[in-house]
Amino acid sequence: MTPAQQLYAILEQQRLHEDGPELAALRQHRAKVEEVLHRAFGYGGLTIRYAGSKAKDTMIKEAFDLDIVAYFHHDNAAAGDTIGEIFRKVAHALDTAYEVKPRRSAIRLHTRETGRNGRYIHIDVVPGRFIDARRADCFIHQNEGPKAYIKTNLDKHVGHIRDSGVIDTLKLMKLMRVRYGADIKQFALDLTTIEILKAKAGWPIDRQMSNILATIASAHVPVPIQDPANPCGNDTVVPDRSSWTDLRAIAGRVHKGAERSGWMVALGDVARSVPARPAVVSAAAKAINEPTMPWCY
Numbered sequence: 001m002t003p004a005q006q007l008y009a010i011l012e013q014q015r016l017h018e019d020g021p022e023l024a025a026l027r028q029h030r031a032k033v034e035e036v037l038h039r040a041f042g043y044g045g046l047t048i049r050y051a052g053s054k055a056k057d058t059m060i061k062e063a064f065d066l067d068i069v070a071y072f073h074h075d076n077a078a079a080g081d082t083i084g085e086i087f088r089k090v091a092h093a094l095d096t097a098y099e100v101k102p103r104r105s106a107i108r109l110h111t112r113e114t115g116r117n118g119r120y121i122h123i124d125v126v127p128g129r130f131i132d133a134r135r136a137d138c139f140i141h142q143n144e145g146p147k148a149y150i151k152t153n154l155d156k157h158v159g160h161i162r163d164s165g166v167i168d169t170l171k172l173m174k175l176m177r178v179r180y181g182a183d184i185k186q187f188a189l190d191l192t193t194i195e196i197l198k199a200k201a202g203w204p205i206d207r208q209m210s211n212i213l214a215t216i217a218s219a220h221v222p223v224p225i226q227d228p229a230n231p232c233g234n235d236t237v238v239p240d241r242s243s244w245t246d247l248r249a250i251a252g253r254v255h256k257g258a259e260r261s262g263w264m265v266a267l268g269d270v271a272r273s274v275p276a277r278p279a280v281v282s283a284a285a286k287a288i289n290e291p292t293m294p295w296c297y
Helices: 003-013 021-041 052-056 083-094 154-162 167-180 186-196 205-218 241-261 263-267
Strands: 046-050 066-072 098-102 107-111 123-130 138-141 149-152
Touching: 003 167, 003 205, 003 263, 021 046, 021 066, 021 083, 021 123, 046 052, 052 066, 052 154, 083 098, 083 107, 083 123, 083 138, 154 167, 154 186, 167 186, 167 205, 167 241, 167 263, 186 205, 205 241, 241 263
Parallel strands: 066 123
Antiparallel strands: 046 066, 098 107, 107 123, 123 138, 138 149
């Protein structure tokens, strides 16, 4: 196979089918989250939507999750008057059905059945409040950092990723991040990929991958990126020095591996390795040492 054919074969292995069991399970959990929140806060004045890779069309079989936003309308105080109060009350409501773990701006959910130390469901719910009646810009809470809340816009995030023209490359970079355990937020990696590949959407996919990996590996400081929803106000998307150093090392390793042995080896051939690791996994199994993968050097 040519380098491009290898990459498309990997993408086919990573494709999730709309009628498959993985997405069916995610739809069921979204329905459950909606039920819990509507029961707690009513059916009016609350918008619940897919976010993350499901909305952006960047899901892969190796690591998919469920990201949901729960945005209260600007004139709805059912969950409180402040963004912090909304975050706490939504977490409290979800705690009736799930184990909850607050993160920076999301509430991570685990199933009640076995809790965090057994089988868990990776669902991130991001509560917030629309700024005005247009229901576009939104304030979300932050548990970390100098700001208690930030302004964001889901439609701008989704559009920036989905309409980038490099969705396949974004999926491959996500696979690399998961396979090699890169210490960088997925959104930051997506923005970095899009920034590097500006005006290169028409390139063959193998050239795109080689270009982005070589660029990252040779960049001693992070490639400048901005949050498309709030370019001047949200600096949390920029990876820190440690995360960037880790990503540089991985990018260089994968790039050299692809040149030496091909993309199937550098990124890993799912058909010849361990089963895919979806968002619904066994935490205990994750602790077991896995055999050396064909993409590990």
